[in-house]
Amino acid sequence: MGPLVTDHWYDLRDLSNISREILEGIDKVAPSEVAYIVAPVLGFVAFFLIFVLPSQLIVGVYGERRIIGRMQARRGPNRVGPFGLLQPIADAIKLLQKEALTPKTADRAIMWAAPIFFVAPAVLLFATIPFGPRMIFADIPVALIYFIAISALPVLAAFMAGWGSNNKYSLYGAMRVVAMSVSYEVPLVLSLLAVVVFSSTMSLQGIVLFQADVNLWLVFMMPLAFLIYFISVSAELNRTPTDIAEAESEIVAGYLTEYSGMKWGLFYGMDIGYALAASAFAATVFLGGWSMWGLEEWVPPWMIFIAKTHLFYFVFIWTRGTLPRLRIDQLMAFAWKFLLPLAVFNLFLVSLERLLWVENDIGDGIVFAFAAGNLVASAAAAYLWARLLGYRPERIPTKPRLVREAGGYVPVEGQTGGGE
Amino acid sequence: MSEIVQSEPFVMNIGPQHPSTHGVFRVKATVDGERIIDAEMVIGYLHRSMEKLAEERTYTQNIPFTDRTDYLSSMSNNLGYCLAVEKLADIEVPERGQAIRVIMAELQRVASHCMGAGAFANDTGAWQTPIMWFMREREKILDIFEMTSGARLTCNYMRIGGVAFDLPESFEEEVRAFIPAMRQTIDDGEGLLSGNEIFIARARNVAVVPHEMAINASLSGPMLRGSGVAWDIRKADPYCGYEQYDFEIPIGYQGDAYDRFIIRIEEMRQSLKIVEQALDGLPGGPHSTEVPLALRPPAGEAYARIESPRGELGYYLVSDEGPSPYRFHIRPPSLINLTVLREMTVGGSIADAIVALGSIDIVVGEIDR
Numbered sequence: 001m002g003p004l005v006t007d008h009w010y011d012l013r014d015l016s017n018i019s020r021e022i023l024e025g026i027d028k029v030a031p032s033e034v035a036y037i038v039a040p041v042l043g044f045v046a047f048f049l050i051f052v053l054p055s056q057l058i059v060g061v062y063g064e065r066r067i068i069g070r071m072q073a074r075r076g077p078n079r080v081g082p083f084g085l086l087q088p089i090a091d092a093i094k095l096l097q098k099e100a101l102t103p104k105t106a107d108r109a110i111m112w113a114a115p116i117f118f119v120a121p122a123v124l125l126f127a128t129i130p131f132g133p134r135m136i137f138a139d140i141p142v143a144l145i146y147f148i149a150i151s152a153l154p155v156l157a158a159f160m161a162g163w164g165s166n167n168k169y170s171l172y173g174a175m176r177v178v179a180m181s182v183s184y185e186v187p188l189v190l191s192l193l194a195v196v197v198f199s200s201t202m203s204l205q206g207i208v209l210f211q212a213d214v215n216l217w218l219v220f221m222m223p224l225a226f227l228i229y230f231i232s233v234s235a236e237l238n239r240t241p242t243d244i245a246e247a248e249s250e251i252v253a254g255y256l257t258e259y260s261g262m263k264w265g266l267f268y269g270m271d272i273g274y275a276l277a278a279s280a281f282a283a284t285v286f287l288g289g290w291s292m293w294g295l296e297e298w299v300p301p302w303m304i305f306i307a308k309t310h311l312f313y314f315v316f317i318w319t320r321g322t323l324p325r326l327r328i329d330q331l332m333a334f335a336w337k338f339l340l341p342l343a344v345f346n347l348f349l350v351s352l353e354r355l356l357w358v359e360n361d362i363g364d365g366i367v368f369a370f371a372a373g374n375l376v377a378s379a380a381a382a383y384l385w386a387r388l389l390g391y392r393p394e395r396i397p398t399k400p401r402l403v404r405e406a407g408g409y410v411p412v413e414g415q416t417g418g419g420e
Numbered sequence: 421m422s423e424i425v426q427s428e429p430f431v432m433n434i435g436p437q438h439p440s441t442h443g444v445f446r447v448k449a450t451v452d453g454e455r456i457i458d459a460e461m462v463i464g465y466l467h468r469s470m471e472k473l474a475e476e477r478t479y480t481q482n483i484p485f486t487d488r489t490d491y492l493s494s495m496s497n498n499l500g501y502c503l504a505v506e507k508l509a510d511i512e513v514p515e516r517g518q519a520i521r522v523i524m525a526e527l528q529r530v531a532s533h534c535m536g537a538g539a540f541a542n543d544t545g546a547w548q549t550p551i552m553w554f555m556r557e558r559e560k561i562l563d564i565f566e567m568t569s570g571a572r573l574t575c576n577y578m579r580i581g582g583v584a585f586d587l588p589e590s591f592e593e594e595v596r597a598f599i600p601a602m603r604q605t606i607d608d609g610e611g612l613l614s615g616n617e618i619f620i621a622r623a624r625n626v627a628v629v630p631h632e633m634a635i636n637a638s639l640s641g642p643m644l645r646g647s648g649v650a651w652d653i654r655k656a657d658p659y660c661g662y663e664q665y666d667f668e669i670p671i672g673y674q675g676d677a678y679d680r681f682i683i684r685i686e687e688m689r690q691s692l693k694i695v696e697q698a699l700d701g702l703p704g705g706p707h708s709t710e711v712p713l714a715l716r717p718p719a720g721e722a723y724a725r726i727e728s729p730r731g732e733l734g735y736y737l738v739s740d741e742g743p744s745p746y747r748f749h750i751r752p753p754s755l756i757n758l759t760v761l762r763e764m765t766v767g768g769s770i771a772d773a774i775v776a777l778g779s780i781d782i783v784v785g786e787i788d789r
Contacts, residue, residue, distance in 0.1 A: 072552035168432050172454075172770070240547055241618050250771050252439060324618045325545025327771045328454060396624065398614040400645075400670035400682045406655035409631045410648050412673050 013300045015046060016134040043137060047126065050302060059310050060272035061088035064317050071321040092265065100261030103166060110164030111258070115266040118157035121150045122273035129280045130205045132290050132301040144202040147281055148189060151236070154274060155181040158245070161267070162255035173254020176328055177245040180235055183335040188232035190343035191225040194350040195285055198222070204281075208289030212296075214364050217288040220371045224346040224378035226286045228339050230315070233278045235331065237271070239316050241323035242331055275316055276309065283308035337389055345381050349374060429457055432770075436465050440543045440774050443784030447761070447773065454769045459762050463755075466788040474748035479505050479580060479715045482748065486735075487574035489750060490786040492535050495528035495565070496728040498578035503659055504724035504735035505580045509717035515703040517582030518660045523595070523698045524568075524577060525660070525726070526691040527561050530602060532729035533684040533691075534558040536642075536781035540681055541613055543778030544622045550609050557605045560598050567591065580715060582708025592699055599692050606688050614682060623678035627764040627776030630675055634760075641731025642683045643757045643780060647675030653727040664701075665694045677779035684781070714743045721747075730754050730781060752786040 009021035019042050027035045062077060062085060069076025077087035102108055128143035130136040140146060155177055162174020195218055196202055199210040211217050219226045235242040238254075246254035253259075256267055283289060287308045290301030326334070353370045356362070403410060429452040435441035444465035450458035470489060474482045486497040499521055506513060513521075535558060538551030562572040567588050569577035577584050613619045629639070634647040644651055652669045654662040670686035672679025717739040725734040731753030738747035757780050765773040 068548075072549050073556045074552060168430070240545065243545070244771070250440070250774050320547060321549050322612065323546065324541065324613070324616065324622055325547075325771075326618055327622060327769060329769065330621055393615075393617070393620075396620055397673060398610075398682060400672055400679065400686045401648075402668040402670055402686070403650040404668055405650070406652050406669065407650045409635075410650050410671055412648060 013297075014132055014134055015050070015300075015302065016132070019043065019046065047131075047137075051126075051131070051306060055276050055306065055310065055313075056269065056272055057088040058085065059313060060276060061091070061269075064272075064320075067314070067317050068321045071318075092269075095262050095265035098261040100263040101258070103258050105166045106258065107164040107166060110160050112263070114157045114161035114164060115259075115263050115270075116157075117160060118154050119266055119270050119273075121153040122270045122277060124150050125274070125277040126280065128204050129277075129284055130208055130289055131305050133296075135302055136205055139203060139205045141206075142202045143204040144192060144196060144207075144285075147204070148185075148192065151274070151277065152181065152185065154270070155236075158255050161259065165255065165258035167258050169251040169253070169257045170255045172251045173245045173257070176251075177238070177255065179328070180242070180245065180331060180335075183332050184232040184235040184339075187228050187335060187339035187343040188236070190340070190347055191222075191228040191232070192285070194222055194225045194343075194347045197347065198350050198354050200354075204284050204289070207285055208291055211288045212291035214367050215293060216367050216371060217286060219286040221367060221374060222346055222350055222378075223375055224342055224382065225350070226282075227378075227382075228343050228346070229282060229286065231339060232335070233282070234316065234319065235335070237275050237278060237316075239275065240320040241325050243320075243325055244328050244331060276313060279309045279312040279316070280305075282312045287312065338385065341385060342378075342382060346378065349377060427453065434770075434773070436462075440539075440778060441784075442539060442777070442782055445782065445784045445787070447765075447777070449765070449770070449773065451770065454771075456765050456768060456770060456773055459765045459773065461758065461761060463758075463784070463787050466784050468789065470789045471748050471750065475744055475746065478713075478743050479717070479745065480711075480713065482745070483578065483580075484574065484576050486750075487576050488785060489752065489789055490728065490730065490733070490754070490783045491573060492783050493528045493532040493729045494573065494575045495524045495577060496532075496726060496733060498576065499525050499660070500724060500726045500728065500733045500735045502578045502580050503726060504722050504737045505715070505717070507724050508720065508722035508737050508739055509580070509711075509715060511581050511711060512709060513582050513660075514706045514709060515661070516586075516705045517707045517709075519698050519702050520583050520587060520707060521578060521660050522662065522665070523695050523702075524565075524575075524583075526694045526698070527564065527595070529691045529729045530688050530695075531558045531561040533688050534561075536729065537609065537681060537684045537688075540677070540684075540775075540778040540781065541609075541619075543774050544619060546613065546619070550612055553605055553609055553612075557598075557602050560601070564591070564594055564598065567594065579708055579711070581711040582706070584708075586707045592702070595695065595699060599696060602692060603689070606685060610682075610685050614685070620678060622771075622775060623676065623681060623779070625674075625676050626768065626772050627677045627779055628675050629760055629764060633763065634675060637756070637760045639731065639757050639760065640753050641727070641729070641757065642680045642687070643731060643760075645670065645683050646672035646679040646779075648672055653725055653732055657725065659724070659726060662694075665697050667691075667694050677775050680779045680781075716741055716743055725751070728753055730783065730786070731757060750786075750789060752789065754780070754782040754784075755787045758782055758787060 007017055009018045011017050023035050023039055026038055066076040077084035080086040080090045102111055127137040128140060128146055158177040159174045162170040199207045201207060238245045246256060256264060259267060283305060290296055290305040292304045296304055357366055429450050432449050432451050433446060434449055435446035436444040446462040448460040448462055449456050470485045474485055483498055483501060486501040487494040490497050534554035538554035541550035565575050566572045568591060569575040629647050631647040631649050634644050634649060648671050650669050650671050655669060667690045670683045672683055719739055719741045721738045723734055723736045725732050733753055734751030736749040737745050740746040761776060764776040
């Protein structure tokens with residue numbers, strides 16, 4: 001941090017000042033154990049007030065519905081409270097009142113446990129996300145591995161939900177979730193490995209400081225890794241275009257088919273929670289976290305961070321509002337045939353550059369040259385690999401043939417091929 | 421390692437209550453994992469015995485029934501039935517009545533294809549957005565229908581010998597204002613979907629109906645044209661003076677779901693072209709001929725067919741000189757087009773089956789009657 005940041009409690013650019021002040025005050029009047037209990041509570045309350053409330057309810061539920069409504073030529077929620085802002089709360093109350101049905105043939109224990117298993121990791125995920133230079137619950141050195149490990153846990157809950165419901169649609173959803181997570185975890189981890197190699201740290205705070213240090217966000221350094229991360233994470237989160245696990249038009253609601261009331265509400269709410277966690281992670285790892293080329297000394301860094309998170313989340317909403325859904329075999333093929341080789345290529349490229357940079361003792365300015373080179377190389381690699389796999393968009397006619405007179409069969413001249 | 425994992429096929433019901441069966445229609449699919457190995461169509465959940473009921477009512481009283489068969493294109497159904505009765509009783513329709521019928525039928529085609537293309541996009545997973553865009557424009561068509569006939573969905577507008585009422589004063593203005601907006605929406609919808617890689621991957625080479633199969637199965641409408649067969653009753657057997665309008669038949673390449681989608685999009689454009697031409701040359705004079713209320717056509721039979729949004733819609737009537745038809749039969753395009761669903765789905769995945777069903781664009785009210 002620059003010289004502008006002070007330790008005064010009223011310096012809201014760093015909220016840890018105010019919490020430290022409170023804890024020190026408590027320490028003076030009460031036994032030291034109390035401070036240990038108050039500290040996490042304080043952190044949780046602060047986290048709730050500055051992140052969960054605005055993000056989960058306003059952006060995740062209300063914002064998503066408003067923005068998609070705007071894209072779909074309708075208004076979205078606009079009745080409860082000013083601009084419909086209280087709609088999420090009204091929905092939550094409604095869900096609490098509804099009966100949470102359990103089918104007769106369902107495995108009750110597993111079906112009831114699944115939402116709980118689904119909720120817990122969503123909270124844990126935020127423990128290692130740095131909101132500011134000192135605003136972090138746990139700055140552990142292997143935060144990146146921790147994040148990947150915890151974010152794989154909800155798959156188990158989804159599988160439990162699908163299995164326990166004893167419904168064929170649910171089982172399909174569960175199987176698809178597992179198959180997809182297993183496939184997409186691989187390119188996801190490989191794209192993040194490139195980040196680790198280049199910044200030579202696994203601590204999320206360390207990655208943010210690295211980006212602030214070289215004045216280049218990793219999204220510019222390795223656009224391919226960012227893209228792979230985005231696609232893989234939207235597959236893991238079941239967001240469109242990869243929402244095959246909850247594919248409404250095919251398998252009704254996937255593993256959520258038999259869920260109702262607040263049991264369903266927990267899944268729904270935490271889906272947004274996971275998407276926000278993935279956005280926060282992307283903002284940290286690829287978008288420079290709380291740093292913004294010196295602006296963080298003037299604007300509270302946690303605000304910058306939350307803005308970046310919401311920006312990333314907006315892309316999720318955007319794709320959901322526009323894109324169709326892929327089939328499961330196409331998704332699998334996409335992960336293994338397209339994303340995985342590109343992730344390996346990206347890892348190779350970035351490692352090579354890191355080696356060049358460190359071994360030859362070149363100045364930090366070289367990363368900008370690397371970034372420019374990577375952009376070109378990534379685009380070229382993605383395009384060439386797609387062509388190699390049979391991507392031929394120009395061969396697919398998007399307009400029908402027009403004839404003037406009714407007759408019989410009109411044969412097609414030339415070959416019109418498909419391609420993945 | 422004792423033994424490998426055993427798997428066995430099981431039966432999965434898609435419908436009758438399912439988000440993408442377009443009504444109460446059921447596919448009893450035998451699936452092996454994601455692959456469908458057998459599919460059985462179960463219809464009849466919406467059977468209302470219309471053909472039998474029609475034998476007890478007069479010819480005019482039967483018109484509202486036709487509204488309720490294919491409820492997404494009631495104007496076309498009215499038209500098909502009225503043409504059959506007019507053929508049976510040998511009634512001439514004034515030119516203005518014919519032009520109005522053409523305008524209404526073509527607007528109905530646009531409205532129906534809005535629904536068809538939008539619902540198909542929904543089936544491929546384009547979550548609600550294209551369908552909402554198309555629905556916005558469809559609303560305008562329904563407003564125009566309401567202005568003209570008093571009803572939005574079940575218009576009951578055509579009459580034996582013409583149409584029920586003359587056009588309202590602001591009709592032409594409204595339709596002329598609607599056409600450019602609709603063209604814009606068609607372009608938008610096409611821009612969002614036609615070139616979209618994901619959409620192409622989902623719809624291309626899926627649910628292929630080769631042209632031999634299409635002809636053998638007696639398919640019609642976009643299903644037949646998607647397979648590359650140039651066939652349109654408006655061209656092949658013109659009615660209501662379609663021969664005087666300038667329009668083209670869009671045909672597809674290999675008969676897959678994607679071809680049917682782009683054909684529906686193009687047909688909307690062609691329909692707007694016809695509406696414009698009909699408005700330009702709208703003749704004056706009466707909109708309908710006088711027909712006795714208790715019509716007793718001479719004994720005989722008549723079959724009239726039109727190109728409804730879904731294909732060849734035929735009405736077959738037998739008269740025994742009584743006030744009501746002796747036999748009233750509908751040839752619903754949805755039912756005939758649905759017959760190839762098994763061939764389209766078996767061997768594909770569940771997701772493909774949904775796309776196949778969406779690309780047929782069925783209306784269950786018409787299948788079950």
